[in-house]
Amino acid sequence: MKRTLKLMLLLGLALLLAACAMPAIPTPDSAEPEAPAPTAAAGGMGMGMGRRMGMGMGMMERHSAAIPAPYADLASPIPASAEVLEEGAEIYTAQCAVCHGDGGMGDGPTAAVLDPAPAPIAHTSQMMSDAYLFWRVSEGGVPFETAMPVWKELLSEEERWSVIHYVRGLGSGQVIPRRGMGGAAFDPQVEAAQQREMLDQAVAQSVITQAEADTFAAVHDALDAYRAANPTAFGAGNPEEQQAALLAALVAAGSITQAQADAFLDIHQRLHEAGLM
Ligand code: HEC
Numbered sequence: 001m002k003r004t005l006k007l008m009l010l011l012g013l014a015l016l017l018a019a020c021a022m023p024a025i026p027t028p029d030s031a032e033p034e035a036p037a038p039t040a041a042a043g044g045m046g047m048g049m050g051r052r053m054g055m056g057m058g059m060m061e062r063h064s065a066a067i068p069a070p071y072a073d074l075a076s077p078i079p080a081s082a083e084v085l086e087e088g089a090e091i092y093t094a095q096c097a098v099c100h101g102d103g104g105m106g107d108g109p110t111a112a113v114l115d116p117a118p119a120p121i122a123h124t125s126q127m128m129s130d131a132y133l134f135w136r137v138s139e140g141g142v143p144f145e146t147a148m149p150v151w152k153e154l155l156s157e158e159e160r161w162s163v164i165h166y167v168r169g170l171g172s173g174q175v176i177p178r179r180g181m182g183g184a185a186f187d188p189q190v191e192a193a194q195q196r197e198m199l200d201q202a203v204a205q206s207v208i209t210q211a212e213a214d215t216f217a218a219v220h221d222a223l224d225a226y227r228a229a230n231p232t233a234f235g236a237g238n239p240e241e242q243q244a245a246l247l248a249a250l251v252a253a254g255s256i257t258q259a260q261a262d263a264f265l266d267i268h269q270r271l272h273e274a275g276l277m
Contacts (some may be wrong), residue, residue: 008027058116060272062136062144063128066238071135080165085175088166091159093180096167099147101183104170105155108181122171122186125164126227129242133164172228195220198276199217207274212267219264223247 066072078084093102099105099114105120111117125133137160141148151160168177170186177185184190199213208216223246245259256264271277 036063042184058144059124060121060277061134063124064101065143066128067131067135071131071138074131074134076130076134076161076164078161078165080169080174084162084165085169087159088162088164088169089175089178091155091163091165092170093178095151095155096163097178097183100167102179102181103177103183104167105184105186107183110147111183116146118148120186121167123191125168126171126224130164133167134160137164198271202271202274205274207270208267212263215260215263216267216271219247219250219256219260223249225248226253227254234267 092100092104096104097108099106099108099110099118100121101111102119104120104125106118108118136148137155138150138152140146140150142150155163166175170177173186173188177183195217196198199208199216202208203210203213223243226246226249243265247256247264251257251258251261268277
């Protein structure tokens with residue numbers, strides 16, 4: 001009952017915020033250069049993809065923002081047990097799915113009217129640290145003027161960690177999305193297809209060579225595999241430090257060479273500068 005009430009409040013809030021997000025005054029996000037919109041024929045992945053690629057730079061900026069104290073060095077104090085995931089599922093379904101969608105792909109009912117759109121958190125939670133996620137859930141979109149609500153007054157710390165575990169589970173396939181608000185389930189194949197398309201675009205625009213696209217994809221795969229096998233490797237620190245640490249671990253493990261790690265960072269930077277990610 002209490003949750004239903006909160007949900008109603010949130011829906012109202014979302015619509016209000018959506019109305020505020022619409023005026024002609026460009027927000028920092030809408031002022032950014034748009035990435036070329038993929039055509040409907042390109043893989044038939046629908047408009048969710050175009051939106052996500054279009055807002056790539058705003059999301060990138062949020063991802064590389066300095067995490068403020070007291071969040072900077074946090075790591076989850078609770079393990080992702082079955083009970084914790086169950087609690088996370090209830091919170092997620094009641095409070096988050098309306099915007100982020102049942103599967104956490106940023107495609108809930110409010111997604112069509114919010115700008116920036118809700119993040120595809122099933123996906124981004126796989127690469128962002130505990131500290132980043134807990135900060136963003138606790139303090140919401142205030143630092144970035146987005147519609148992401150502030151949860152620190154409404155959810156206890158334990159509830160916030162539970163929902164973060166659930167969101168990570170949506171992206172890793174550990175949990176099955178509950179039906180409620182609609183939206184696609186996280187699909188690694190769709191993500192991979194999107195990445196291939198982005199790399200093809202980068203090669204077509206001469207941002208990178210085909211060989212660099214292959215290197216990028218190979219190192220990216222190695223990073224994903226390493227994260228999947230080492231779910232606790234989400235250390236503290238900013239995303240660049242984390243990525244550097246992960247790449248160093250891959251080099252140490254012999255999965256990639258130092259030259260590939262260096263090339264990956266360089267290609268990443270150029271793709272970012274070209275507005276492709
Ligand atoms: C009113 C719509 C709305 C609701 C409800 C909502 N979010 Fe969000 N959320 C957003 C938007 C929009 C963004 C993207 C902008 C931003 O990052 O501030 C976002 C971003 C995020 C991010 C940052 C992701 C990233 O990759 O940077 C996390 C984590 C997140 N939401 C988790 C949650 C959780 C957990 C809940 C439920 C407890 C929730 N959100 C409820 C709209 C919402």
